[in-house]
Amino acid sequence: SAPQDLDLEILETVMGQLDAHRIRENLRELSREPHLASSPRDEDLVQLLLQRWKDPESGLDSAEAFTYEVLLSFPSQEQPNVVDVVGPTGDIIHSCHRTEENVTGEQGGPDVIQPYAAYAPSGTPQGLLVYANHGTEDDFKELQTQGIKLEGTIALTRYGGVGRGDKDVPVIQPDSTDRHWLGCAEMTFAVARGTAINDLCKHHLAHGKIGLSWLPQLRKEEEEQDISGVERGSYYKYFGDPLTPYLPAIPSSFRLDLANVSGFPPIPTQPIGFQDARDLLCNLKGTLAPATWQGALGCHYRLGPGFRPDGNFSADSQVNVSVYNRLELRNSSNVLGIIHGAVEPDRYVLYGNHRDSWVHGAVDPSSGTAVLLELSRVLGTLLKKGTWRPRRSIVFASWGAEEFGLIGSTEFTEEFFNKLQERTVAYINVDIAVFANATLRVQGTPPVQSVVFSATKEIRSPGPGDLSIYDNWIRYFNRSSPEYGLVPSLGSLGAGSDYAPFIHFLGISSMDIAYTYDLSKTSARIYPTYHTAFDTFDYVDKFLDPGFSSHQAVAQTAGSIILRLSDSFFLPLKVSDYSETLRSFLQAAQQDLGALLEQHSISLGPLVTAVEKFEAEAAALGQRISTLQKGSPDPLQVRMLNDQLMLLERSFLNPRAFPEERYYSHVLWAARTGSVATFPGLSNACSRARDTASGSEAWAEVQRQLSIVVTALEGAAATLRPVVDL
Amino acid sequence: SAPQDLDLEILETVMGQLDAHRIRENLRELSREPHLASSPRDEDLVQLLLQRWKDPESGLDSAEAFTYEVLLSFPSQEQPNVVDVVGPTGDIIHSCHRTEENVTGEQGGPDVIQPYAAYAPSGTPQGLLVYANHGTEDDFKELQTQGIKLEGTIALTRYGGVGRGDKDVPVIQPDSTDRHWLGCAEMTFAVARGTAINDLCKHHLAHGKIGLSWLPQLRKEEEEQDISGVERGSYYKYFGDPLTPYLPAIPSSFRLDLANVSGFPPIPTQPIGFQDARDLLCNLKGTLAPATWQGALGCHYRLGPGFRPDGNFSADSQVNVSVYNRLELRNSSNVLGIIHGAVEPDRYVLYGNHRDSWVHGAVDPSSGTAVLLELSRVLGTLLKKGTWRPRRSIVFASWGAEEFGLIGSTEFTEEFFNKLQERTVAYINVDIAVFANATLRVQGTPPVQSVVFSATKEIRSPGPGDLSIYDNWIRYFNRSSPEYGLVPSLGSLGAGSDYAPFIHFLGISSMDIAYTYDLSKTSARIYPTYHTAFDTFDYVDKFLDPGFSSHQAVAQTAGSIILRLSDSFFLPLKVSDYSETLRSFLQAAQQDLGALLEQHSISLGPLVTAVEKFEAEAAALGQRISTLQKGSPDPLQVRMLNDQLMLLERSFLNPRAFPEERYYSHVLWAARTGSVATFPGLSNACSRARDTASGSEAWAEVQRQLSIVVTALEGAAATLRPVVDL
Numbered sequence A, B: 001s002a003p004q005d006l007d008l009e010i011l012e013t014v015m016g017q018l019d020a021h022r023i024r025e026n027l028r029e030l031s032r033e034p035h036l037a038s039s040p041r042d043e044d045l046v047q048l049l050l051q052r053w054k055d056p057e058s059g060l061d062s063a064e065a066f067t068y069e070v071l072l073s074f075p076s077q078e079q080p081n082v083v084d085v086v087g088p089t090g091d092i093i094h095s096c097h098r099t100e101e102n103v104t105g106e107q108g109g110p111d112v113i114q115p116y117a118a119y120a121p122s123g124t125p126q127g128l129l130v131y132a133n134h135g136t137e138d139d140f141k142e143l144q145t146q147g148i149k150l151e152g153t154i155a156l157t158r159y160g161g162v163g164r165g166d167k168d169v170p171v172i173q174p175d176s177t178d179r180h181w182l183g184c185a186e187m188t189f190a191v192a193r194g195t196a197i198n199d200l201c202k203h204h205l206a207h208g209k210i211g212l213s214w215l216p217q218l219r220k221e222e223e224e225q226d227i228s229g230v231e232r233g234s235y236y237k238y239f240g241d242p243l244t245p246y247l248p249a250i251p252s253s254f255r256l257d258l259a260n261v262s263g264f265p266p267i268p269t270q271p272i273g274f275q276d277a278r279d280l281l282c283n284l285k286g287t288l289a290p291a292t293w294q295g296a297l298g299c300h301y302r303l304g305p306g307f308r309p310d311g312n313f314s315a316d317s318q319v320n321v322s323v324y325n326r327l328e329l330r331n332s333s334n335v336l337g338i339i340h341g342a343v344e345p346d347r348y349v350l351y352g353n354h355r356d357s358w359v360h361g362a363v364d365p366s367s368g369t370a371v372l373l374e375l376s377r378v379l380g381t382l383l384k385k386g387t388w389r390p391r392r393s394i395v396f397a398s399w400g401a402e403e404f405g406l407i408g409s410t411e412f413t414e415e416f417f418n419k420l421q422e423r424t425v426a427y428i429n430v431d432i433a434v435f436a437n438a439t440l441r442v443q444g445t446p447p448v449q450s451v452v453f454s455a456t457k458e459i460r461s462p463g464p465g466d467l468s469i470y471d472n473w474i475r476y477f478n479r480s481s482p483e484y485g486l487v488p489s490l491g492s493l494g495a496g497s498d499y500a501p502f503i504h505f506l507g508i509s510s511m512d513i514a515y516t517y518d519l520s521k522t523s524a525r526i527y528p529t530y531h532t533a534f535d536t537f538d539y540v541d542k543f544l545d546p547g548f549s550s551h552q553a554v555a556q557t558a559g560s561i562i563l564r565l566s567d568s569f570f571l572p573l574k575v576s577d578y579s580e581t582l583r584s585f586l587q588a589a590q591q592d593l594g595a596l597l598e599q600h601s602i603s604l605g606p607l608v609t610a611v612e613k614f615e616a617e618a619a620a621l622g623q624r625i626s627t628l629q630k631g632s633p634d635p636l637q638v639r640m641l642n643d644q645l646m647l648l649e650r651s652f653l654n655p656r657a658f659p660e661e662r663y664y665s666h667v668l669w670a671a672r673t674g675s676v677a678t679f680p681g682l683s684n685a686c687s688r689a690r691d692t693a694s695g696s697e698a699w700a701e702v703q704r705q706l707s708i709v710v711t712a713l714e715g716a717a718a719t720l721r722p723v724v725d726l
């Protein structure tokens, strides 16, 4: 009999059964109450997931909760964090909002956690205010150059890191596609006191902003009401449980002494909102800030220190920042559910979404969880009816404590490192399912491109017209592919959600799927209620995705990808699609670094050869697959070939490549400091070596990084050759 | 049709065709000339191997040489290294032998390299002689305690490391089993000058002896002739090419600056022979050395510094050691040959032996190479006749530059890390095939035990009687197994030959096979002509294994193991045999470390649980295999199960467990400083923590190591569970 393969009828059935209304009902339930990681409501949702996944009519084959004991950070319930302006006589002249305004009745209540900077240490510094732009090392150097003594001051910073200097400009414009999305302004607030700022710079500030706030502008008419929204967030530098790097946070595991934990902000930090930030910043005295430091608060930004005498506050007023955050060991659970594969049960298609939110989290992450539950219902129902069982196993995951730094997913990969690395076909992440309604947006590694394309070509796009998701997508994000012509462009995976440990630590081909805005119409970083108390069901239901058609589109896209990966006889991972990426990385390296490298007698020749070898082997493998597909290959033959496809991504992993970058082992997708899309290890090493002499350690590191990527590419090419070749 | 499985007729055919006479002829050719790594004769042997493996009648499917550019160390040809006694007026009173005596006409000639300590730096120190026992840190401390100022002295040390203090006693006794093996004495010579000895200790001496020599006593009557043998060897601390850790030494690879290479001996070092060592040591003055420092040279060992006035040398005489070693980048090749698997060509059974020798290397390594060539001839002939093709691929490897530190095999694993790690079923190493004729000796990890037992039960032991190799083996090395009763005991794998990168760096189940002595009759470290010019064909042919029956036994054992691993439908890797090892490691940890850990409030409870979990899962998997074997499982089912067996060893790998131990990632077999066979990371960490207070960093490291091994065992158990279990 023919081997089990993708069944297009089943696929169509699944597409047809994914129901927008049910997604809406899921979301209503999921976002009914705030469900901060490890809270009682978070635990309730664990039970909800288990109940759904164990349902005899629509559940999976089995489901289980896996609990870790992890270090989280919370503001004190007794003593709220405050930011005050204190007059010369010690009287409080101005207090920043401690909570967001309760506009719809949903923004208040005992379970709405105060805005705070998770993992910022407690402390009650007071001093003159300075404005420090993004709070980067260069920004603080600039202040010092301007003659400002930083010691003892409080720094106000705005959101945005190195190279993102213009992102704070609010873009307020009519928008036809991204309904209700109007624009945003970003404002960051950070405090520094009692520590030499140079040490701070060295230690931490180089890694970006400390403290941030957010202006939600739901609708123009609501602007004044909702202006109090403040963006919560984790300020931990790495990901995973801070006390157990590389070890699962099971109760018995070794935990670092707090004194030895690195990656926490060094100073008390508190986010504030747009209104408060404007009140503080627009009253500063001192030199006018550089042009690139100016923003959209409607005043000229000055550097301080201290307030101008003719403003709202008296000239000697200081700012007091009192932070009472506490670190706590808490239980946080992942929920895992599985559909056993019928033929290759040891191959896992892994689909994950986090469960925890900062407040109600209707968008983040419950839009994704609502989709997850609808997907598992539809597949579970077919399963329980006996209509279908996939060729490979499908694993659904609901991650805990993502908001604190991808903790649940990271601990999972630490606990089951080998099992997952050996058997996982691909990881599909849906965090926020719907940012906005313009278009699909997919980030992923090249081997997943073709399956995403295949899936999206067959699904109708929401909204007017009769375009496929693919055809709509290509209008918003596209690139010219040497091989395929104009195609939608996949973004690359950073570390913004739970795919990070899978791609960077385990080397599993991964993707992240969402519906999002028309980026030509907004330079918004993210949707306005992100991580605020305004991210509620009504917000989604009334403004973001009424009718839930974008949610449905994401469910269909993810569902089709899951089915294609789990049911296709030949794995739909097209490894030859790495060739274009490598070629473009190589060209970028040649253009951006070639001359510099030549000056230091470093040749890119071996890298050119390695890329060429990869291209040739990948193309030849593609040929062999085509030939095999025309015949009637036996399942073992196809399994061997599929193993080559599945494991290709692993060969780009080198746990010794970036010893200081925790978990980052993928030599092609590790974090890059420069803006040019090229080999990150090489690019970062060049940045550090640029101003040193030939023969320096920094230049030796450039050569080492070059050899690391050459070895990875040559090794990858070797895995693509016919398996009997030496 | 039934799936291809082990064919007992083919197995019998192979056993019958492995021919002692042909092995002898191979050895005669291989050891005709010295074939030091990268020498012209070494290159000739590369060609010989390629020719054999490409032979149309008896060759493999394909064969290829892979060349690396590696850093080797050689003595100067113009300026030989010397060790002289220099009188007070500067005249040379005594010169140690610069070459070994040309006794049989084979020990001389331009290609016989002078005895030297590879990688020892050049230099010409001169000073008073001291005797420093094994040259360990403790030994030098003892000398300082005795009031001896070490600076400016020359240290004479003898072979043997920490905990091997009694191995220098020569055991000269009649021996019925180990023909011609009479005994040995060990003597080491090292020099220290111009460097503060404390720095030396800190840097290097803790890692063992620097410099060594060897007394070959082929036969009692030849004693006076052959006493000039000196043991060559590599004094590099790590393995692999010293300039390219973790990168393959292809020409384009980044190479460390020599100044940044660690692991070379810090001071000039030269090995000398027994006679010269006796002349020097027996003439020392000063305090009598401690009892444990005494040895078998026929005099009382004194500490020095300097010679006694009534001895052979005048009292003020000094010792001059002039070393002119040079580092050179040289080309060294591995030769790889493959037999393509018929059914699962992407599964590799890898068999390796090194090719390079110090001089003629008839025993080391050519006894193994002679066996390798006979194995490939017999299998190749069946292949070319069309009689047989294995289920899985068989890869034969002839490694280069092993003597300098496992260089060829290490570079190979660096170049093809992922491909090998994903696909290699097991690695079988034969270096020296025959040390002596008493018994088989196998070192290996537990999963290979059963296949070695199966193979050896079916092969007749050489020598009188009708015992199987297994039944003979059990007489010499045995242990009482809780599960099986009395069985031969497998030794554990250190890093003494090319299996090291496979087991420690890649986590591939490995074994090392040889015929060897009756250890109850000798405490010899190794055979007498080891690494000397006396290791010649005649030595093997006349004394070591006349008739080559032990060679044949090794060929049959290895051949049977190769066939069983490559042809069996179910992989004969019994992972449940790890349970006994883990249980015994656990018991040893409890006995040896339990009380100490308890004092520091560290519980072994999680380790107990993890071992129990492993035992249960391994047993359950064994049950499932038995059940499956009774049915008629399809090849994909068996493949999935075989993958669990093949990959079990990988789950013990943690590249972050021992960051300072280059290549050592296997948490069960990493180097252990203590003598108790237990979890090495835990044991080593306890040794370092023992004298520190609770709460020290050293105790934190103990807890980290405990968690690392618990995580590895839990992770391993998870890979053994049914693949659909979460």
Ligand SMILES: [Ca+2]
Residues within 6 Å of the ligand: A240, A241, A243, A244, A245, A246, A247, A248, A249, A410, A411, A414
């Ligand atoms: Ca952890």
Ligand SMILES: [Ca+2]
Residues within 6 Å of the ligand: B240, B241, B243, B244, B245, B246, B247, B248, B249, B410, B411, B414
């Ligand atoms: Ca290397």
Ligand SMILES: [Zn+2]
Residues within 6 Å of the ligand: A354, A364, A365, A402, A431, A432, A497
């Ligand atoms: Zn999220």
Ligand SMILES: [Zn+2]
Residues within 6 Å of the ligand: A364, A403, A531
């Ligand atoms: Zn979030």
Ligand SMILES: [Zn+2]
Residues within 6 Å of the ligand: B354, B364, B365, B402, B431, B432, B497
């Ligand atoms: Zn050897």
Ligand SMILES: [Zn+2]
Residues within 6 Å of the ligand: B364, B403, B531
């Ligand atoms: Zn050797």
